[in-house]
Amino acid sequence: MTTLLYDGSFDGLFTAVFEVFEYRYKEVEIISKERFYQENIFAEIHEVVTQNEKSERVLNKLEQNIGRSGIHQLLKVFLSEDPELEQLILSAVQQSVQHPNENILQNYADSSILGISKICKSVDRERHRMTAFVRFEKMQDGVYFAKIDPDFNVLPLILKHFKDRYQDQKWMIYDLRRNYGILYNLENCDFFYPEEKIDLNQYQNKFHEEENNYQKLWQRYFIKTNIVERKNLKLHMQHVPRRYWKYLTEKN
């Protein structure tokens, strides 16, 4: 048994996948350094140094077999932070190499592929919910600020959506759990990684003077557009699970 340790990056993972083939490892597991703790004391450790040329070679080859959308699916698996993500991706690559003329990601009867398809579905669902449930709050400096805390690391998947939509206002979306965000300053739209967690204690004091008024209008609208005679809280909860309420102006 060989354990490949990589740096936790997407390119690192695909460098590791390359090396599985390069060194013809048979029994192998790939683990991110952050999550590694020695469990299997008989395993041989192989440290992977991230090399973009190696990861690109794997990705290019894969793209021929499973297309760009296939690569995108594997990216979603990566962003899911699922404990099995490395094994699932390795299995997909191995199958794809064995069957280069098929899009193996469509073989839903295989357990790894089905696993990938399920993870993609969950990640997609949360990606979509983040396009829906992000609530911007206008700050004194005119920046529209939103904080999120999603179960999966979906920020990279929603950047384009918000970039396309809000081009004439400055905005920022900050992932509280992973301590990074996206910032748009009317020209560029980039990730930012603060040294320390941003302090959001009493940040409401820095709201733009009109902010509370629009929040109140939205809350009243939310109440008035409901039809009491059709009340259906079960359906409501199904669409807006409680863990998302913390984002929602209308639920606070």
Added chain:
Amino acid sequence: MNFDRLKEKLEILADAAKYDVSCSSSGGTRKNKKGALGDSSVSGICHTYTEDGRCVSLLKVLLTNHCIYDCAYCVSRSSNDIKRVAFTVEEVVDLTINFYRRNYIEGLFLSSGIFKNADTTMERLVRVAKKLRLEENFNGYIHLKSIPGASDELMQEAALYADRLSINLEIPTESGLKLLAPEKNREDMISPMRYIQHGISQYKDEKKIFRKVPKFAPAGQSTQMIVGATSENDLQIIKVADYFYKNFDLKRVYYSGYVPVLEDKRLPSLTTEVPMLRENRLYQSDWLMRFYGFKAEEILDPTMPFLDLEVDPKLSWALRNLHQFPVNLQTADYQMILRIPGIGVKTAKKIVSARRFQALNMDHLKKLGAAINRAKYFIDFNAGNMYLKYLTDKNFRKLLIGGSSSKFQNQFSQQLTLF
């Protein structure tokens, strides 16, 4: 801005608009321009859900609840003693933009009570859309309610700025409409719809020749019918929907179970339940026609004019057509797989794709997302299926109903709990 006054108007005019069920923001393909605000994608986004479980995607309000008409089913009818208010054009624009900037909504759904006459009202609605597009550079979704009887010129302008237009048919039958809305007539509703339909097909033709043609109601038209306010049957409703899908290329028909809000001897009493289950069955039938290749005649026929409340319309069709089953998953075509109860569009596609790799069994089917409790009786695998023996059982229907629990179960037992 006077926020307290704005809040009062918003409360009244949102309250009055809420019975219009159409609220989707899908079908729009309006891309943002550089440096502007807003972008609409085909799939649409529900930004939140009310406690009744309905999606909130658009700011749905009336421009005013002043109305010259006296339609029995409508809260804004002229004889109803309620507070009347009106938004200014600027107020609606301001609310839309500020809600959109905070990512509360996908855009605006603007309807109105009819003040003065059809054209004056329509002109005001168009002015809101025009200001949003031309002055605010807004590329989010705009759905305008066309006013019955509005002129072709105004409809033309509306279609240039709005993504979707709709006119509510209100009551599925003409006799019902005569009874409840004597001042309205069907032709006034249909002629603006016809105008827009011609405009859309003309747009498509021109688009083939010229690269740049101004968008014309790009998300198409929709309509809504109130269900259960008069005594129409489901067959009539489905036929009307089918007629409008076929002859007016409608994108959506909405069905709105009547919520009794007014005392009127022509209407069901105030204690009548909202027909939620019936409404649900109508939507299921609508889906069968739009996505599953069913024809209206297959769903209901004159000997059976109401939808089965105990089983969904697809299962109901299967029970009437047992001779078409079992369906072999390995060999049947996609269209037939779609007709298996418990298998939806996504699962059907996965089946067709996965079976190229290996022969499927019950376990695979379950994992692919089929509702096995129904599907298992209707399918055949190369390796056989032990559940097929029930297909010819006299009590098959009972067995099926017993095997699934409906979310509307309590609606069946209501009578019992009364005593």
